[in-house]
Each structure stands twice: as structure tokens, then as C-alpha cells.
Amino acid sequence: MMRGLRVLFCLFVLVLAMGPALAQREPRAFRTINTDQYEVAVHKNGLIDIRVNRLETIATGLYPMVWIEGETAPKPFPVDARYSNRAPVNNRLGEGQGMWFKKGTLDWIVETYPTKPFMTVQVAFENNTKKPVTIKALIPWAIGGEKKGSLNLGLGSSQSIILENGRQLGLTGEVPQVVAGKTKCLSNCTAFNPNSGLSLTAGFLTMRHAYGQVVIELDDDPARAVMRADCIFDPPIEVPPGKRLESEIFYVALTERNPFDGLEHFGEAVGVFNDAGPQGFRLPHGWDSWNTALKSDINESNILAALDVFDRDLKRYGWTHFAIGGGWQQATGTWEPDPVKFPHGMKWLADQIHSRKMTAGLWLDPFTVHLNSAVAREHPDWLRKPAETYRALLDQDERIIDVTIPEAYAWVRELAMRVGNDWGYDTLQPGDYACRLLYADQYAAAGVTRVDVFRMGVQALREGLGGESLVTSFSPAQVTAPVWTRETGQKTWGCVEAMTNAARRYYFAPHCWIADTDCSYFGLDSTRGRWSMLQRSPLSAEQAQAWLTAAAMTGGVIKIGDWLPDLDAGQRAMLTRLLPTVGRSARPIDLFDGKTPAIWSLPIQCAIGSWHIIAVFNWNDMASAKIPLDFTSLGLNASRYYTVYDFWRDKFYGLAKGKLALDMPPGSVRLLGMRTYEGRPMFLATDRHFTQGATDFTNLAWNAQTRQLSGAFNGIADTDYNLRVLVPDEYAVKSSYCSAEVPKTEQEGKVYKLNFHCANDALVNWSVQF
Secondary structure, X not given: OOOOOOOOOOOOOOEEOOOOOOOOOOOOOOEEEEOOOOEEEEOOOOOEEEEEOOOEEEEEEEEEEEEEOOOOOOEEOOOOHHHEEEEEEEEOOEEEEEEEEEEOOEEEEEEEOOOOOEEEEEEEEEOOOOOOEEEEEEEEEEEOOOOOOEEOOOOOHHHOEEEOOOOOOOOOOOOOXXXXXXXXXXXXXEEEEOOOOEEEEEEEOOOOOOXXXXXXXXXXXXXXXXXXXXXXXXXXXXXOOOOEEEOOOEEEEOOOOOHHHHHHHHHXXXXXXXXXXXXXXXXOOEEEHHHOOOOOOOOHHHHHXXXXXXXXXXXXXXXXXXEEOOOOEEEOOEEEEOOOOOOOHHHHHHHHHHHOOOEEEEEOOOOEEEOOOHHHHHOHHHEEOEOHHHHHHXXXXXXXXXXXXXXHHHHHHHHHHHXXXXXXXXXXXXXXXXXXXXXXXXXXXXXXXXXXXXXXHHHHHHHHHOOOOEEOOOOOOOOEOOOOOOOOOOOOXXXXXXXXXXXXXXXXXXXXXXXXXXXXXXXXHHHHHHOOOOOOXXXXXXXXXXXXXXXXXXXXXXXXXXXXXXXXXXXXXXXXOOOOOOOOOOEEOOHHHOOOOOEEEEEEEEOOEEEEEEEEEEOOOOOOEEEEEEOOOOOOOOOOEEEEEEOOOOEEEEEEEOEEEEEEOOOEEEEEEEEEOOOOOEEEEEOOOOOOOOOOEEEEEEEOOOOEXXXXXXXXXXXXXXXXEEOOOOOOOOEEEEOOOOOEEEEEOOEEEEEEEEOOOEEEEEEEEO
């Protein structure tokens, strides 16, 4: 059976809904499967049509293909509907009905799921010949090409906007692109036709042995459209007589009109199918020494100095992870501490971090070695050169460990065991270096693909670390430098590239991963010098604020790349307002506009009601912008009034209905809290956390009889709090109360302000009497 399969690697998305009916009369189907969402019609020649309500045809002429080594192109499998049977579906995605085609070398299954807008397909090649057959690719879904077919996204399909998920396997510095009409991209993509409002979501759920490539060419004439899902085996796989080779599982959603729903449902399906996503661990929010002015010039003294700042000023606000970057080791490939820099060893340092009730992370590159390292000298047979495609990504004196060699695999596993078990580090931080396993020009083991080798390497790390430690990576991403945006030829990303990447892959979080955008910066001169960026304009305070806000809105890991002792009081105060994150990403409302999304929407349903947090960015650092907000696109009721409060500027914008326009300075953010106006005094915001009370309040109540507004939240020791309350014209404040201390109060316009200091960790009760 070709169901219930697992993976270690995540993929990407595409969204399709129904289009107008084709003009021709639909032929009678040989077999059909009907759900409440769509109909799958199988013709005698084995081609499949997909319809909605038996009236609107979305796709016609669906068939599978195979690409055999030595042939110039893939060819259709011979499909015969007479050799098909219905089969029940029961996997992690749910129960349903499938259609199974089996004849000759073909084994093809199409699975449907009642009440759900998607279907899945998979194909296998069964070698029933007497000789081995080498397979380059299996294609479970093809429309167009050699056989006539159609794909219909409505009028103006050629103008559809397609969100890609990268194009080259293992290329970490690639930001997903938004293109028009056609694509050839990795794993998945999303097509949205703004003329018809129709969309299509498609992508591979698994990546066990092959990597997925999605080809789409949309046309105003549906009969000239092409769609193909390629499962590429690199290098090609030899299938012995009597054996079979399966494709990865391909997901297609056909009936969702909203492309955001399609994206998010796909991300959820990938996570559910592979049992991925968060497993209850504590997120490693914190600091990374390598990005700072220290770079690799680290030692026990300066690491402990930064740890003291972290412990004293930031830990109580959720900054609980402390990562030691490159520079601790004797050499790349010789993973023992430098005895001069770290005379007490790495276990002692981990114990110092743990004694402060923080988690410890350690960087290493387990799959790359320098030619002058001990392992390279002792085991030259373990080393592989990079393939020509990837040669520029490694230094000339670097080689890749071949984990298909059992002894090399054991070496990686034992290295991870030493870091996690013997030294006690909570996270192993290989960064993007695991991708280097994909770069080798060849592998010792026969019959393995690059994807197989990647999985083997990660599995070696997991086996060594055991169940308590984490392997963290910021892939698919790139190292960030303290600049707003990168210049041509610059390998590292700036803020804009990092956040564009996060926004265009937002729907994977938290189902498949927790976003890691690498380090955010205030851009101290010492940090800029470390990155050779002193000739670039320094980050402004507003740009740093925007960078940190975007990182928080991803719902993922936040890390600081500046030398902690040099941060001023205002910069440290900004850091106290970001954690915890809410564990999921905001939705980038203008994702399909082609530019870096400027409007990020994060609705929160919490113990005290419904909050709507909206971050609005001007990514242009040279010009101001007027950015309009449409309440309907934000998921708000356009007929209702909402309170609008600007968190960072401590400013009440008043009530708004239907729409709002913001004047944005260059390189800036407006972080708005919006709540439905209830025609009475209302709590607006607190300045403690960027969600403005949604995550730390435990109670909020209005008593109409006593005319009292009251609330409670979990206070943090040695922290100043500022609460803001809306006072409508027909109300006047009589008195206020706070259990932490007598608050300082004032009223500015319609906003009543309570300011107080919380001395200890405690539940704080407050009230305002009208």
C-alpha cells in the first residue's frame, strides 16, 4: 500500500479552485468517485477528469508518467480503466475512497477525502522484466504534454500569480519568488488568478527518497495548460527485477477559493502526514555569539560576561537560550575545545548556563571537515568533493563527510552524543550545514539519492542526541547581517530578505517547523565592523524595531546578533516586549502582490476575548508610504467599529470602520492592536508585550451595574507597566486601583493611563471605577 508514509524534510504549496465549465460536452465516465467537494471521473482510456458538482470541470486528461534512464524525456504510463478498482483510504489525512490502477509496470492510486478540499496521488514502477531498469523520475500527476487535457483557473489564467518555494535543491540563500503564469519550482507552489478569484494548491507531502518539482504553465486557453508533478531521483535509482520504486505523495487542493486557506491547509497536511511540528519543547530564544562583534574570537571570559547580562536583564522576559557559536573548537572537523580559550572545557560552560536556569546551545558543522583536520588525515576515504553545481558553496580546503559509510555515520552519531549527553548541551546548532550533505559529487553506497543521504545525516544527529536535545537550523534561509537589505553580490541577507522569506513560507509554521529567521540586530558599530558593513548606512532605531517586530510576528525563534553588554537601556527595553511569541505565524495579507508583504495579520483568541494584532511595514528605506488597510481582507467585520492602538508609539488612533490608511516613514513599522468597540470603557493595551495584553492577562471584566472595568495579569518582577483604558465621552473616571502599588494616573484625551512598578513575580489585579 502506498499510504501512511513518513519524512524528515518539509516541502511547499499551491491552491486551485473550480473554473467555468468547458464548452464541450463531457464524455460519460467509466468509473467515478464522488465527494461533497468534487467528482473524479475515470474514462476507459485511463485519463481522469476532475469536476465540481458534476457541472464545472477543473482539470481533464490527468495521467501518470515515468522517466527511464537513457530516454530523452518522461513518457506516459499505459493506463487502462478496466484494470482499476476502488480501495478504501485510511491514513493520517483521514478516511476516504481511492481508485487503484494496476497493469504491467504501473501501480497508480488516486485518493479522495470527503469533506476535505484536496486529493492525493502516488505512482509506482514495478519491474516485471528480467533486467534492471534505472528510473530518473516518477510523475504521479500530469496534465497536457503528449496527451490532451486542460487546467482551468477561469478567465485570464495566464495572468495568475504563482508563489514558489525555491528552485534549487539545497540552495539556502534563495528567497521564494512570486511569478506570473508559469513556474518550475521545488516541492510546491500556489497559483492564484486575481481575475476570477480562483486558486490552486499543490505540493508533495513526502520527501523520502526523491525531491519534488512542480511544473505549471497556465494559459487563457485551458486546453494549452500544463501541470506536472515530478519526483526526481538524484542520482537515478536502479530497480532490480521483481522490485518496485514508489513516487512521493502528491497533494492537490481543488475547491478552495481563498488561496490563504489553501496554503495553510497544505502546511497542516504536511505536518499531520509526517507527524512533524512542535513536540512540547522550549523555543531557543536568545543570543548567538558568532553573529556579534566577537565572531570566532570567543573565550570563557567574554562568554560569561554576555551570560551575566542575559541572566540579569533579559531572562525573566523569556530570553532563556544561550548559544555558543563557532570559535570554541580546535578546527573544523576537530570538535574538541580550544584549551587556551576554554580551559575548563565545554561541559563546564554548559553547566554555567544551566545553573542560571537557561538552556545551552553549541554550534558545530558535523558534515564538513577541513583537509588539515585530524579526521581528514585519519580517514581520507570518508571525504567527498562537492559536485560542480555546488562547488562555489564550499571553501577549496573543505570536504563533505560521506555518511553512507558506516564508520563515518558512527563518527557523526558519536559526535552528537558527546555534545548532547556528555557535555549536556540542549541544542545542536549546525545552521544550514546539513544541506552540505546534498552537495557531494558521489557517495560510497549504491542506490542512495541525495535526499536519502540528507536523511541519514540528520538521523545520525538525532540518534546521538537522544530524545531530550534539539537539532536546530535556520534553513531554508540564509545568514543575516546587520543591514536593512543586501546589495548585489552580497551572500548574506538583510532584514528585508529574511522577512520576505519568512512571509512567503509562513504557512509551514507551526505545522512543520518553527520559523527561525536567524539573528535580528540593532546594528551597533562593533557588529557592523565584524560584518564589514561600516560603509553601509547603519540601522535606524525604527528599522531595528521593525526587524524585531517582524521576527516576533513569525511566531518563531528570536535571536539577537549584537554584543549584549553594549546594548543601551532603550534597546534592552525593546527586547523585553517580544516574548513569548504566540507559536504561529501572522498571515501576510498582501502575499500575492509580489513585493515583500507589508501587512501582517495575527488574530488571537485568548482568555480575555478576541485580539487582532496587525503589523504594517514600510520596507522602503528611502521613501515614505501611505499604506491602506482593508478590514475585510484582515478578517474583520467591515460594518463594525474597532479601537486602534499603536503599541510602539503608545498612541490611540481612535475608532475605525471598514478601512484605515497609515502614513509610514521610510523603513518603519506600525504595530496595531484592534478590538471590536463595545460602546463603553474598554481596556486598550499594556506596553509589556507586543500582543498588548492578549498573552499575559488572565481576566478582564466590565460590570455594567457598578460601572467598573477590572482585570488581572501575571506580573514580572522589577518591571514597569503602563496600562491604557478607553474612556468614551459619556463616562468619567472616579478612581483606580492596582495591587502592585498605587498607580500614577493621568488622562490624555479619551485615554486613561495607569503606570506602576511590579516588584515581584505575582498576579496583579487592577480596576478603574467610572
